Each structure stands twice: as structure tokens, then as C-alpha cells.
Amino acid sequence: MTFPEDLQYTPDHEWTRVQGNRVTVGITDFAQDQLGDVVYVELPDVGDVVKKGEAFGVVESTKAVSDLFAPVSGKVVEVNGPLADAPETVNEDPYEEGWMIVVETTSPQELAELMDAATYRKFVEEEQE
Amino acid sequence: MRYHPHTPGDVREMLDVCGVKSIDELFRSIPEKLRLARPLDVPPATDEVSLLSEFQRLAARNRTEHPPFVGAGAYAHHVPPAVDQLLLRGEFFTAYTPYQPEIAQGTLQALFEWQTFVTLLTGLEISNASMYDGATATAEAVLLATRATSRGKVVVSAALHPEYRKVLATYLASTGDEIVTMPYGPDGRTDLAALEAAVDDRTAAVVIGYPNFFGVVDALPEAAAIAHRGGALAISSTAEAVALGLLKAPGELGVDVAVGTMQSFGNGVNFGGPAPGFLAIREGLIRQMPGRVAGATVDRTGRRGFVLTLSTREQHIRRDKATSNICTNSGLAALAATIHLSLLGKNGLAHLARLNFARGKQLRDAMKRAGFGLRFTGPTFNEAAFEVGDAGAVVERLASRGIAAGVPLSRWYPEDPKMKGALLSVATEVHTPELIELFAQTVKG
């Protein structure tokens, strides 16, 4: 189970990579392991507006569905199109090729509420008990 | 009682193992005041011999000695005995929903074959594993269109089966969606000018019967084009599926969702149910499709097999975000249709469809000779509306002779004065030319 140091995390098991006011979002290694084989990812369109804490999409395995929650508010400026034909990328490479959306945030202060790698790792360990 | 194998000895031993003295103790979690303190007030038990004569008496009070000349959404066709004898095999008949695919490959492969037959008949890419019936399939197709387009208005033809339209209205009652109904013309087809005017950027779908309720081959390609120009989906609804063996496939005429019932294949009329509804879609609509679907895959050793798939659309997983709440569908009825369609095949289906058209024509010719013209001028398949004067009286008179003559259309279209004398009747391959001639003469009186 990996927890890259350069990322920040949400309690819903999404990760964020921040570059200026552009925030890349995906689901964590723990999340993809819990979910199992991903068969489908439903993502918003470029230009859609997302709000922190609200669902922006859905990730599915054969018998389970999970909402994806926006870690930050803003506008979707990029969507990982290839995931539609290769959803397994989320399992194989959740932090790199498995990225889902890029949000141009209008509320960078929201990022301060996210967990760092160590805190998230602890959070996951406690959830497991 | 033959279905309850327990002997007194069995019961004693089992109670012992349970650690109770009586079966009654096992119900201790039900508060006394909630228990029924008396036997159920239903007729006393009977035996199989008496049961048979009781039910035969009941069945005999339905007059079925002559094949019905009434269609209107349920069609009496010849079902080869091979269908029932295969259907009744206990492994098909008493199986459950194929949740354990390793021991349900029979059901699953047959479902895959049903789905393929539906795509072949409709000319569309994907079919589900069946719906309750044609009416609910139509309603679910409309709901699919509203989800797919995010629009809330549906335009339906008045020539679409009235039962289907009533069910659609019931299903849409809580959604706030609007239903607008298009009139039909003297040819019995949907009024295209009215349709053009009604379809706008709020329209999710246009729904046309194919054939329509009057047995007429409606203007499906034109209606589909109008729908698409407005950004709406085109939906065709078929109650007499044998027609799809002769008429161009809806998918080749621009239809996005083709629904209806396959009752005509493998299933008797059964006083209206059960029957296998069908729903077929263009590939792009798959995420919105309701109902179960079977897919091909491989097992651990690489052999091809089938499983229920894309389950995340359904109620047991999505729960309140499901595409529909449908669970049990019409598996056996769909299997009966699948077996019948396999027996018919390419050649048999073409033959059956042409034969039905011929019987429809023979009925029209016989009625013409007896002095009865057509209500509508448009081309028909095996069913048509005839001008017979007092249609209600005709039906009553023939009923007293054990003949179901048809449906007086004024019953379904009371607001149209031109329907006063119209009788909707059908002839299929079960009606011999002699019977058709006798029918027409009997209507004449």
C-alpha cells in the first residue's frame, strides 16, 4: 500500500496533486484495493463546475459503486479520457496514469483542510480496525 | 400433504435439535397480540383430483373454442408443442436468477440468445434480458430518454396502444414530465405536420407504434427524422412482433430505442400475462439501460461462458440511484420466445410473417366481399380497423356464438366520432381461410 509524500488526501480516499491553482485528483491505492477491479469510471465534462464535498463522478467495480467527491471547488479543465476504455489503469497506476480530473480551483484555501501522507496513512490504519 | 415431507418423527427429532418442545415456541419472537388467533378464512383444503375438475369447470367458463379475431396487443399464434416440452424441463423451469453462473449456464446462454434475437429483429446493437411487458418497456424507454437527454417532454402518437399510453402516464405521474399526444390521419398514421410542430428543444423522445394500434404501418422513418432534428430520441413500440419478420428493422429507420412485447413468439395469450417485454438500444445508451443483461466472458480455464453483467446500473447495487427498480423480469416467457424463434429461424420467420400478412389480406378481402370497408387507408400487417356499423353490437352478437370478433375502437377513442362504427380485428396463421370467410359472413349476419 503506497502513500506518496508529495500528495494530499481526503477522508473519502481521493488524492490531490497541486500545481499552482491546478489540482489533479484521483483515488488512492487503498481505495482501488478496497474497490477491486475497476470496470467503469464516470467523470464530468471539461467546463463542469465542482464543489468541495460534492460528488463529481462515480467509480465502479462489477458489484459495487462508489461516488467520487471533489476535494476542492472549481472548474474542471482536464478529464482523463483514456480511462473510459482502460478503467483498469485506476488499479494498476492510481497515482499517475490513473488520474481522473484536473480542477482549476477558485478556493485554494480549501486545500489546507486536506491530510498529508502521514496523516492519511494513520487514518487508513484506524479505519481498518 | 404431498408438498410437506415432514413425518411426526422428523418433527420430534428436529425440535429436539432446536432445543424447543413445540413448533409454536419457534414463533416466540412474534408478540402474542399480533398472532392470528383463528384459521385463515379460505376454502377448505382439497385433493388433486377434485382440484382438476374444479379448475376445468372454471376454465370452461371462458369461451375459447374458436381462435379469437381480436388482437389489440395480444396475438393468438401457433406455438409448436416442442416449445412447451423444452420449456417445461425442470432445469429451466425451476431455476432461479442466474446469480451463480457456473450452474446456470443454460439460463445464461439462452438469455444471450434472446438478446441476440431481439437485436436481429430490431436492428439495434444491445438488448436487455426482458421487461415485464410491452407497456412497461415503453414507459421505461421514455424514462431512459429523459435521463439521456435531460429533457422532460415526450411526444407520443395517439395511434400508440392506449394501454401503453395509460401506463406511460402512470409511470410519469411523479416525475413532472409532460406527455403530448399527436393525432392520427385518415390513413391511420401519425400526423407528421402536428409532430413537426410539437417536437422542440424540450422533447426527450417521440414514441410511435410499429405496427401501430390500428395495425397500420406507421410513418416511422419520418417520425424518427423529426425527433432527431429536435435533438430527441426516436422510440418504436411493437405489440405484434411477427411484423418484424416482414417490416424493415426499426434500427435501420433511425430508431434509438425499440421496445414492445415478444408475446407472439412462444407464448399464448394467457388472458394478458405473463409475456416477455423487450427493450433494445443503440450502443451509446448502455449506461442508461434498465434491466438485467447477460454478457459473454471466459472462465478460469479459458472456456467461453456467460454471466449477468453491468449490474451496477441495477437496484440491488445502485439502490436509490438505479436506472429502474426492475428485478424479476420475464425470463421464462423470454425463453419460450427464444425457443420458438430458434425453431422458426431465418426461413420460418420470413414464412410466418408473410403468412400473417396474407391472412390479414384475406380478412380484408373477405370483409370487403361482405360489405365492410376499412376505417383507415394506410397499409396494414395482419390487423385492421373495419367499418361495421354498430361495432359493439357486432361483438355482442358474435360473443353469444363463442366468437371474439375484435375490439370496438370507440371504446378506446370515444372522442373520435369517426370511430363509432370501427371494429379492430386480426387474422393470423391460426385462422384458416375458411374460418376467415365464415367470420366475415357472420359479421354480416
Place this chain on the structure above:
Amino acid sequence: MANPTGWKPSMERGAEGGEAQELGAMGATRGLVMEEALVFEQGSPGRVGVSLPPVPAGTDPAAEIPAEMLRPEIPGMPEMAELEVVRHFTRLSQWNWGIDTGFYPLGSCTMKYNPKSSEALARLPGFAGAHPLLPTSMSQGALELIFKLELALSEIAGFPATVMSPAAGAQGELSGLMMIRAYHVSRGTPRRKVLIPDTAHGTNPASAALNGYATVQLESGPDGRLHPETVAEAMDEDVAAIMITNPNTLGIFESHIAEIAAIVHAKGGLVYGDGANFNAVLGIARPGDMGFDVMQYNLHKTFATPHGGGGPGSGPVGVAEALVPFMPLPLVVKEGENFRLVTDPRERPRTIGKLREFWGNMGMFVRAWALIRELGPEGLRRVAELAVLNANYVRARLQGQFNLPYATDTLHEVVFDDQLQKDGGVTTMDVAKRLIDHGSHPPTVYFPLVVHGAIMIEPTETESKETLDQFVGAMLAIAEEAKANPEALKSAPRKPIRARLDETRAARKPVLRWTPGMKVD
């Protein structure tokens, strides 16, 4: 993000190897079963499997129907002789497990024996050949049967009337919620929420959502029951209804039902009953007496109409007096000595409308009525008594070897989990697949969602003690195998025609119909 049931897709894949010990005399054994391709992959041009009258001369459709509306024969349709088709479906049937094959302990499905009598009676030409639009004078037999069945179903559940038309349990639920909605709208207080316990079937929230309601999930207590305080906390005047299955999907009787119903009624809400588990209380207690306002039956469960691999079902709905005006049409009424279908909304102006074409699944009505007639009052009660005895017998014999998440009394079904097997890496899925090799259909697994790795067992009353002992023997053998030889479970099932199937592949690369040259690998 965590999957509450504990199920994971990797479980579907199973594993290679593991020497499985030979099973006892009653397990599944070798047999000659044939591989069989799709009908579309067989046959030969020109073959046909039916015998029809000739098409008469002078009846060319092209003379009347425009050419662009006609099609030639359909490419891809099979061309097979009758014997080829007969062998095809015979072989397919041999791959299937049915109630007629063996034990089918699916919790919440009530897989009881489907009486052969019922088949013969449903096929009487007077029923099977009766067109739904026969003039009333020609269909008195059918109408009388529906009328009598309705009376019996109303009496059995304790309601003044029953809607007969819904095509299945889920459609019954849908109509029940539509009636509830219409009731509240008629009183000028539409309300927006429905309360649903965490043990509910998925159709419950789906049906609620389809009626525009927001669902509020209620947590069951540590005893597996819904508690009045939980309901009281959630109940307000914006709640249209609560939906309860009784007994619930844990097989536990919701003994607080009267108090819960009172709490909901006090604030103007209604109580919906999911009757899927009615087998436990048939003749013993009636939902109408417990405070329910509406309840759907599943005739294909309680009244033994065949499941046929996924339907058809039939879901009549019992309703309390307050909901009678909203009943969907048609109804069957008796006037003097004659029966009539009420189809005109002008006779029932507040009806919610119509749910399906025609009148109902008549084929299922005949079968259900046949069973009710043969059983009579004592037989109906005996159904529940023996169903509950059977389930408690299995519970008593399996507990200790399998973990019971709830100590509470259970009625006609019981839920275990895989807690005692997990240390060996064996899951509920493995237990289920290995049961197949032992000659039993698996129980329901991974449902209800409140139990991680749930194994829900419902024997039904038509199973003998010998069958139950065989099943228990198999489960105990599997519990042993889980400790001694877990690999054997991972590679199960080994006996059926197919091993575990790749469901991930089926969902990632959907192949939903045959196409020429189709290859799946």
C-alpha cells in the same frame, strides 16, 4: 469507499490447484454433459424447424407496403432443423441447477417446490387460450378466478382489498409507493422522505427514488431489529412512509412493529410492507393486523409459481382502507352472479392509473390459486410452521462451525458469516462455490449489507429432513476443509461445466450479443 458487504471481485476468480478430496456418496459426481454452441453458430442454409401452412398466392406485401418499409429474411437468424433445436435446448437445460435438481437455499427467494399440478392447470386451454380482450360474457372463468384469489390474498395478509395487476414484487412496491404518494398529495401535504432500514432489499430505495422521494436510512440495532427510538428520531411530518420487511432480511421478526407503526401513523405517515419474507408468517400473523397500510406479495416466492431463471413473477398488493381509492386499475368486481373488470377511471376517479398492459399475470394467478386451494387453511399455516422449523434446524446444526452475527431468534431464514473461516483466508464466496461441488445451490451471499460476508440460508418448507442433513453435512465438511485444505475451496467449483467466470472481463469488455466471427478470450 469501503465495500460494506466485504465482497471483492478477486473472489470471483478463484484459484488453480489444490487437491480436493473426493466427496461422499451424495455430492456432485461426474456425468456426461455436452458443450453446446449458440444457435447462431449452428445449422445450415435452408433448414427450418417449424411446419406452417403455405403462403397463398396473390398476397405479396410489396403490392401494399412501400418497398423501403420491407425487409428480406434477416441475416444472422439461425437455420436449424427441429432436432437440432431440441438437442440445443436440452443440452442447455442440463447445465442448469433447478429446484427440481436439488436444494436451493437462497435466502429471501423462497425457492420452494413448484407444483406440477399448477403447471397443468395453468395450461388448460380455457386459461392459456383466453384472450385478455374477450367480451366479459366469454371470460367469466378467468374473472371469477382473479376475484376469488384476490379475496383469499386479502384475507391472508389482513387487508380489505388487493391490487392484482403488478407484474412482479418490484412493480408491486412501485405501485404501493405511488398509492402512498397519491394519498399524501390528495391531503395537500406531499411530503418528501421515506424511511428505510439498512437491512432492506435494494428495490425499496429504488422504488422510493422512482417516486421522487429522498431515502433516509435507519440503522438496525445490535439485535438486528429496528428500534422505536430510531424511528421516532427520524419521523417527522415530511416523511411519507417507512418501508419494512417483516421478518427482515436477517430472518428476524421486527417485534417492535406495532410501536413503530404507531409512531409513523401519529405523524401522518404510512407503513409499507415488503412481503418478500411472507413465508415465515403465513397463517400465523397478518401484516394488516400489525399496522401495515400496504404490502406487496411475491407470488413466485410464497405461492410457488416458477422462477424460470428470472421471472415472470407476480406482485399483488394488499392495501388498507385509506389507500383503496388510489388502487391502480383494473379491479375485478362481482355484480350479482357475474364478474366484471373495472377499467374506466371514471368509476374510480382517484386511481393512480395503470401499471402494465391488460390485467395481471394470469398464468401466475392460476398457479397460486391452485396451491391455496390444495393447502386450505391448515396447509397454509403448516407452510410457515415447517419453513420456520427447517430454518431453525439448520441454524442449530451449523452454529458453532459458522459464525452467527446476531444471537436473536430467527424465523424462516438465518444469516451466518465467514468470520470463523477468515483466518485461513477462506471467504463466504469460497464456501458458496465449494457447496456446488457438494450438490447444493449456494445460499444468498453478501446480502444483507449489514453483515460482512453474509450467508443467508432459507430452506423453505418443502425440503425434507434428509435434504437438510445432507446440506448441513456439506457445510460442516467445508468448514473442516477450510481449516485443513483451504486451496480446495479456492479452486471450487470443479464439477460444473464451467469454473468461476471472469465477471470483470464481462463488465470491462461487454459482449452482449452474438456477432459473426465472435470470439471471446
